Amino acid sequence: MNLTEFIEGHRDQHLTELCEFLRIPSVSAKTEHKPDIEKAARWVADKLRSAGFKTVEVVPTNLHPLVYAESLEAPGKPTVLFYGHYDVQPAEPLHLWTSPAFEPTVRNGNLFGRGTADDKGQVHIHLKALESLQTVDGKFPVNVKVLIEGEEEVGSVSLWDYVQKNKEKLKADALIVSDTSMLAKGVPSITYGLRGLDYYQIELTGPAHDLHSGVYGGAVPNPLTILTELFAKLHDKNFRVTIPGFYDDVAKVPAAERKALNALPWKQKDFEKAVGAPGYVGEKGFTRVEQLWIRPTFELNGIWGGYMGEGAKTVIPAKAYAKFSTRLVPNQDPHKIAKLVEKHIRKLLPKTVTCKFDVLSTGKPWTAPFHAPIFAKAQAALEKGFGKKAVFIREGGSIPFVTQMYDTFKVPCVLIGFGLPDENAHAPDEHIALENYFGGIKAISYFYAGLATL
Numbered sequence: 001m002n003l004t005e006f007i008e009g010h011r012d013q014h015l016t017e018l019c020e021f022l023r024i025p026s027v028s029a030k031t032e033h034k035p036d037i038e039k040a041a042r043w044v045a046d047k048l049r050s051a052g053f054k055t056v057e058v059v060p061t062n063l064h065p066l067v068y069a070e071s072l073e074a075p076g077k078p079t080v081l082f083y084g085h086y087d088v089q090p091a092e093p094l095h096l097w098t099s100p101a102f103e104p105t106v107r108n109g110n111l112f113g114r115g116t117a118d119d120k121g122q123v124h125i126h127l128k129a130l131e132s133l134q135t136v137d138g139k140f141p142v143n144v145k146v147l148i149e150g151e152e153e154v155g156s157v158s159l160w161d162y163v164q165k166n167k168e169k170l171k172a173d174a175l176i177v178s179d180t181s182m183l184a185k186g187v188p189s190i191t192y193g194l195r196g197l198d199y200y201q202i203e204l205t206g207p208a209h210d211l212h213s214g215v216y217g218g219a220v221p222n223p224l225t226i227l228t229e230l231f232a233k234l235h236d237k238n239f240r241v242t243i244p245g246f247y248d249d250v251a252k253v254p255a256a257e258r259k260a261l262n263a264l265p266w267k268q269k270d271f272e273k274a275v276g277a278p279g280y281v282g283e284k285g286f287t288r289v290e291q292l293w294i295r296p297t298f299e300l301n302g303i304w305g306g307y308m309g310e311g312a313k314t315v316i317p318a319k320a321y322a323k324f325s326t327r328l329v330p331n332q333d334p335h336k337i338a339k340l341v342e343k344h345i346r347k348l349l350p351k352t353v354t355c356k357f358d359v360l361s362t363g364k365p366w367t368a369p370f371h372a373p374i375f376a377k378a379q380a381a382l383e384k385g386f387g388k389k390a391v392f393i394r395e396g397g398s399i400p401f402v403t404q405m406y407d408t409f410k411v412p413c414v415l416i417g418f419g420l421p422d423e424n425a426h427a428p429d430e431h432i433a434l435e436n437y438f439g440g441i442k443a444i445s446y447f448y449a450g451l452a453t454l
């Protein structure tokens, strides 16, 4: 039996097994899911063993275990490192899911469930591609190292330390990742740029305790009002971030690259359908694609304080809180940006409140040239799997490990995504198109096979 026939013949088994993976609620952000995280790590390790890896380790870290495997039995052939994550985002708000987040369900050619697109479904594509190669050929075509972590959705906090301590072990000729999106359905895509991410939280304190808003209102500072005034000042009318120095180090994107990005078959209509807002905003002077991929942003992610329960409570809260983030592009330095953000916020705040300012995580942006021969191999494999030529795109999301790996080893990083921008990653009703899941297994198996002659 040839590879394609084998994969076609195992669709049902592959899907059933993916559903088993998706039923483990491996939410990295919540302590109550620690046992599920451990279970998911063991599950991945088991599947790597059945795919043909003889060396498989579940490595404990300060937070969640990572899974490492290797098969170095192809002398003279290249060595690749495949990276993915088995952790998922929290499923809340639960009532907005059509079918429960951890009970995977097929509807209209899509598989619904937390982690289907980000990233369990995409990790499973590689597990099954490698297993298929092993079964059909009796061996892997190249040397393969695998690193599947459990902390990506909380900023890959333990990973940096692991990479620094295991440089020799992780060394490879290329990094392969499937944790991104395709530009659109039917358009296989290779991502050559990601934004970086700094994540912050602030706590403003005014009165020593909550106050009756009738007895005291009008004569005391309200931390919630001050917080909203603060955030209203951080963008101007052209939707530019007003923090001094924020744009200073932004690298100019060459005209030819901007032209290529703007010529991609990216559809405004699809974008608006996925977003569903009554109107759109974005930094003046840049196209939508540029706003999403090559420009830095400041986003408010959560804001709370005061009374949020049922009915009314007349209170002036003692405290107000916000979570917010900056997406970064080359050559912004995450630490420098965090300092600028803190300095400006402290300057804008009145003396009537005190401010506790925390930087929860930082991550560098990444872009890299894509002329190494491995990119042509990836394109050929995607074309064979999807019947269409792959395009090269940048994306707005962040994957801390890609930058760490690129900075450490300077090797080509090949990001082949099988998600779609409207598949609700991080949101209710996350799903993956079955045609991309099944097509992905084929394309990725052709890709690994093709690397034997790199």
Ligand code: BES
Binding pocket: 118, 119, 152, 153, 154, 155, 156, 179, 180, 181, 194, 197, 363, 395, 396, 397, 398, 399, 400
């Ligand atoms: N897979 C995403 C990143 C992504 C999504 C890249 C879409 C390109 C296109 C990843 O799991 C993710 O969500 N990353 C976080 C960053 C992390 C530090 C929490 C993000 O981008 O917000």
Ligand code: MN
Binding pocket: 085, 118, 119, 152, 179
């Ligand atoms: Mn992901």
Ligand code: MN
Binding pocket: 089, 118, 153, 425, 426
């Ligand atoms: Mn994610």
